[in-house]
Amino acid sequence: MKNIMFIAPPAAGKGTQADLIVEKYNIPHISTGDILRDIAKEDSEIGNYVSEVLSNGGLVKDDITNQLVEQRLKKPDCKNGYIIDGFPRNIEQAKIYDSILNRLGYDVGYVFLININEKDLEKRITGRRICENCKAIYNINSENNVPKIDSTCDICGGRLYQRKDDNIEAFQTRYKLYLEKTEPIIEHYRKQGVLYEIDGNHTVEEVFKQIDSIISGDGRN
């Protein structure tokens, strides 16, 4: 099994696709968010630093993140492939990731770029509603995900709410930032011949089918 990386705009369904791959192929899902939250619980110099940055809502220094990612990828559960998530965030980190892979003797594997048109993303984000009780997620702009009763959770009857940053203005800011930061990363992997473009304007199942046919089409790795 090759390693897997996703490049996708906010609300493109990257997390859901990662979950489906984990379920089918039983490889670890390495997220920098999880790594940082774990280390923050440790009583060490790095642990205390990360804990402080996270509780202030800041960004952990790149060299610390890089070091923690490398340590995590060294663990035996990563030897047969993994999904890396939240890393690299910029072109500098992409280059550092190359050298980490080099040191560990790993390949970058598949870099899946999920393409979705901007209007669709906007609809997904502005239509998203979350149950305040069980956290189930609905979308009032998507036919197969509308709650049966207005503003009420199908599962538990809880009240549905909209997250503050699920509005058009916040989306456009995040989307612009995404394009700026990721364009150079996309080019970096395109040049390496490891970029696979996925049409994300489909249901979860259809998107997964595209990804899975690339993974399984390669036979045994």
Ligand SMILES: [Zn+2]
């Ligand atoms: Zn609910």
